[in-house]
Amino acid sequence: MRHDGLVLILLRRELVAGLRAMRRRDLAWIGLGGGGLLAYAIADIVIALHAAAPKLRHDQLLWMLGLPITFGALGCLAGNAMSRLCLSRAFAPFLKALPLAAAERRRMAAAGAFALGLPLTLTIATSVAVACAVIGKPLPAAWSLGAAILFALAFGTAALWRLRRPHLLIDEAASEAAPVGRPWLRRLDRARPRWLSSWAWKLPGGLLRPSWKLAAAGLLLAVAAILGAWASLAGRTAGPAAVAGLAGGILVFMLSLRCQPLGSPVLRTAPIGFSRVWLRLVRLPFQLSLAFFLLPAGAALAAEPSAWAVPVASGLWLLVLNGAYAVFGAYFLDAPFVAMLSFAGALAYASYETLEYGRTVLIGLAALVFFLWHRTRQRYRNG
Amino acid sequence: MAEVLAVNRLSAGYRGRTVVCGIDLSLRRGDILGLLGANGSGKSTLIRAITGQIPLLGGSVMIGGVDLAAAPERAKAGFGLAIEPHELPAPLSGRQYIELVASIRGCAPNDLPGTDLLERLGLGRWIERPIAEYSLGTRAKAAIVAALLGQPPLLIFDETLNGLDPVAAWEVKRVIAALGASGRHAVVVSTHVVEAVPALCNRAMLMADGSLGRSWDEAQLAEAGRAPGAFEQSVMHALRGRQAA
Numbered sequence: 294m295r296h297d298g299l300v301l302i303l304l305r306r307e308l309v310a311g312l313r314a315m316r317r318r319d320l321a322w323i324g325l326g327g328g329g330l331l332a333y334a335i336a337d338i339v340i341a342l343h344a345a346a347p348k349l350r351h352d353q354l355l356w357m358l359g360l361p362i363t364f365g366a367l368g369c370l371a372g373n374a375m376s377r378l379c380l381s382r383a384f385a386p387f388l389k390a391l392p393l394a395a396a397e398r399r400r401m402a403a404a405g406a407f408a409l410g411l412p413l414t415l416t417i418a419t420s421v422a423v424a425c426a427v428i429g430k431p432l433p434a435a436w437s438l439g440a441a442i443l444f445a446l447a448f449g450t451a452a453l454w455r456l457r458r459p460h461l462l463i464d465e466a467a468s469e470a471a472p473v474g475r476p477w478l479r480r481l482d483r484a485r486p487r488w489l490s491s492w493a494w495k496l497p498g499g500l501l502r503p504s505w506k507l508a509a510a511g512l513l514l515a516v517a518a519i520l521g522a523w524a525s526l527a528g529r530t531a532g533p534a535a536v537a538g539l540a541g542g543i544l545v546f547m548l549s550l551r552c553q554p555l556g557s558p559v560l561r562t563a564p565i566g567f568s569r570v571w572l573r574l575v576r577l578p579f580q581l582s583l584a585f586f587l588l589p590a591g592a593a594l595a596a597e598p599s600a601w602a603v604p605v606a607s608g609l610w611l612l613v614l615n616g617a618y619a620v621f622g623a624y625f626l627d628a629p630f631v632a633m634l635s636f637a638g639a640l641a642y643a644s645y646e647t648l649e650y651g652r653t654v655l656i657g658l659a660a661l662v663f664f665l666w667h668r669t670r671q672r673y674r675n676g
Numbered sequence: 677m678a679e680v681l682a683v684n685r686l687s688a689g690y691r692g693r694t695v696v697c698g699i700d701l702s703l704r705r706g707d708i709l710g711l712l713g714a715n716g717s718g719k720s721t722l723i724r725a726i727t728g729q730i731p732l733l734g735g736s737v738m739i740g741g742v743d744l745a746a747a748p749e750r751a752k753a754g755f756g757l758a759i760e761p762h763e764l765p766a767p768l769s770g771r772q773y774i775e776l777v778a779s780i781r782g783c784a785p786n787d788l789p790g791t792d793l794l795e796r797l798g799l800g801r802w803i804e805r806p807i808a809e810y811s812l813g814t815r816a817k818a819a820i821v822a823a824l825l826g827q828p829p830l831l832i833f834d835e836t837l838n839g840l841d842p843v844a845a846w847e848v849k850r851v852i853a854a855l856g857a858s859g860r861h862a863v864v865v866s867t868h869v870v871e872a873v874p875a876l877c878n879r880a881m882l883m884a885d886g887s888l889g890r891s892w893d894e895a896q897l898a899e900a901g902r903a904p905g906a907f908e909q910s911v912m913h914a915l916r917g918r919q920a921a
Contacts, residue, residue, distance in 0.1 A: 316691050487779040488772040492765045497806045499772060558763050559773075559822075562727045563780045564753035674748055675731035676724075 300382045300405030334642070339427055346428035356436075364417065364440050368447025371413055372406070374630075376452040379405035399456055406452045410445070417444045481577060486565065490577045493551040510548065514585060517541050522592030531593035531600040535607035538589035542611045546582035547618055547636070550575065553627040555673055567673040575619045586611055614640075617662045624665040678704045680740055680754070680830045680862040681726070687734035688725035694733055695721040696886040703862040705829065708852060710873035711866040712911060713883035719866045722883065723834045726864075727757050740829055753781070755830035756823035761815035761839065766808040770799060770818045773807060774825065783826035789851055793821060796847045812839045820848055831855065831863045838868060849876050870908045874901025882914050890914045 312320065342349065349355065379402035388398075418441035425433030478501050482490045491499035521537020552574050554560055560570050590604040597603070618636050625632035643658040681703040689695035696718040703709060713719045724730045726737055728748050737744040740754035765773055771785075778785040794800045797817045802810060807818060816839045823831055831852070837845055853876060855861040865877060873880050874897050882889040892900065892907075900907035 314691070485779045486776050488768055488776045491772065492768050492776070495767045497767050497808065498769045498804070499767075554765065557765065558727075558729055558757075558759045559765060559777070560780075561729055562752060562755075562757045562759065563777065564749045564751075565780045566749050674728070676729050 297401055297404040300379045300401045301408055303382045303385070304378070304405065304409075342424055342427045349428045350430055360421075360440065361443055364443040365447040367417070368444040368449075369451040371444075372410065372448035372451030373455055375409045375413075375448075376402060376406040376455040379403070379409070380456065403452070403456050406456065407449075410448045410452065414441050414445045414448065417441055481580075484573065484576070486560070486563075486570070486573060489554060489570070489573050492554050493574055494549075495551075514541055514545060518585060518588045521589045525589070525592050525596040529596055531597040531603040534589040534593035534596065535603045538586040538593065538604065539607045539611050539614075541589065542582045542586040543614045543618065545585045546578050546615045547622075547629075547633050549578040549581050550619060550622040551629060552623045552625075555623055555669070556626045561673060561676070567670045570673075571619070571623055571669075574623075575615075579615055579619075582611065582615055617658075620662045620666045620669070623669045679738075680705055680707075681864075682738040683726065683735070684738075685735035686722070686725060686732060686737065688721055688730055688732050690721075690730065692733070694886070696725065696883070697734070698887055699735070700888070701881070703830070703864070705862055706856055706859045707862045707879055708856040708877040709862070709864045710877035710880040711864055711883065712868075712870060712873065712880060713889070714915060717883040717889075718886040719883050720834055721886070723757075723832060723864070723866060727755065727832060728752060754828055755832055756781075756825065756828040757832045758816070758819040758823035758834065758836040760834065761810075761812050761819055761836075764807045764810075764815050764819060767806055769806050770803040770810070773818060774803075774822055777822040777825050781826040781828075785825070787826050788821065788824050789827055789855060793824070793847075793851070797821065797844045798841070813841055813844065816840055817844055824851070827855075827861070829861055831861060832866075833864065834866045835868065837865065837872075852876060870911050871905075873897070874907045880907075882911060884915065 315323075352359075380399075382405070383398040383402040393401075418437045421440040422433045422437035424430075425436050430436060478491055478494075478496060479499055482488055482499060488499060496502070517537055518541055521534045521541070524537075525531060525534035552571075554574065555567070555570060586608060590608060593604040593607070594601060618632070621632045621636040621639075622629060625635065639658060639661060643654050646654040646657075679702060681701065683699055683701040686699040686701075687694055687697040699722060701709075711719050711722070721730070725732055726739075726744075728737075728744050728751070732745065737751075739751040742751040742754065744751040765776070768776065775785050778787070790796070794803060797820070799814065799817045799821065802814050807815060810818065816836050820833065820836055823833065823836075833852075837848060840848060849872070852863050852865065856863055856878065865873075867873070878894040878897060880892040880897055882891070884890075892910075897907070900910055
């Protein structure tokens, strides 16, 4: 018996079960509201492309470098994410006892990943063909095919790399249970309710296990902070360090915020309110974000003391953005990647519309944040 | 106030679909209620509604005189729930989980009924290990200990006793009986172990198709418990009667 379609069947059933679990009102909101918003966004993009057509048609850097890099990066990200998703289903705990060899499970995951990659590649190809037709770029079919090939190549490479290393995923899951590491977090995690950050970060026994991922992320962030500070000090201007502090600060916050305990009956049946738990979950990521911000902000102040308002404004924006993302993180509970994508999407869209309609658009963004916060609070209280 | 739990015309369910309806229930200090019923009869839904995990579609829940809907945090301070074993925070150790619950309830992590409860339940040697490594029964023990923390007036066990080893089950029953006898606590024990109910509980309630099928008061339960198998027989009779209807 062949099992190649098992992963896809599981994913389809999960999707159907997820849709069935939603209330009809919410489905209607997503279908009509999301569909309307998507149609508006497509119309807006078409108009924007049309307006910038002459410039876009002849921008060699964009066509020869910008787009290939973008499609390559998108393919890598999508390939990695899809193969990871399929591997997690192929090696799901409830399938452990079945007589399926590791190679067969990998093949199931590969079939699933490539089946999911096909519609993504078609979407990329169609989008590029439509964009070329809108701006009047010659040979839209060729550009579309090229973009699809680039995306598919990157997708396939990333997916194969991940599929050949399923142990990465399995080791990661096993490490969640193995109490190995150092109790660095313990002092910071003793505030009421205790051990909430250890739980949120899934640190077995509250022990922080050093890993190459953690080290690489720390190194990258440190390099970014030092470069920003150096650029400001060398140019005697506060701008670069303030921007580095803001961007790095929000990135640290987004990467470190985890809110899945908000969905647990441990807290939901306990005499503690939503705001208190939420603030406690946000506390440590905020401290990390602030710790990152301080070096570039200090450099910005040292480089141009008269422009003290720049790092201060940067700090205030960091506070606002961290607060907004904390709401997205809580709303999407155990899907931080979706929270990051949604927040980045909402921010990018609000920024784009701000160019057209002014800062009043930010009121819409604030309303969205408040709505998500209200829904998350309701879910915590009532399920 | 003697009344620890007052449930009035309660209706609850999921996604607007009613699973339990028209439930009236009142528990006073000293009551130990055995909640019985077939799978899918609505026991867990009722407990989820009483503990504020799902919204009420109708009726009200008062815990220690506090309306659960109006003041959920204050109401939740009045009960301890042994949550389902798979819902425990797997990365934390047993001790960390107990400290987490104690810090929320504002009590000491050793504020438990009796002495050496961890050792009596056989949880001592596991307490520093992550919950992810625990068996189902060991998780159930951790959930029971957490429910007992701070000794709240109302204790709720939703089929938690089912997965315990004989020694731990016996110890937990002793603790429940002692809490009931102290006159300061009321206990709800949802279980499929019908034969345990007459010995442990002084009231019983049978749920069927989302509503109250039959109930036994202290005298009826004592009477049923006198003859071996009599209570089980009456429960089976009630269940079969509902199925036939």
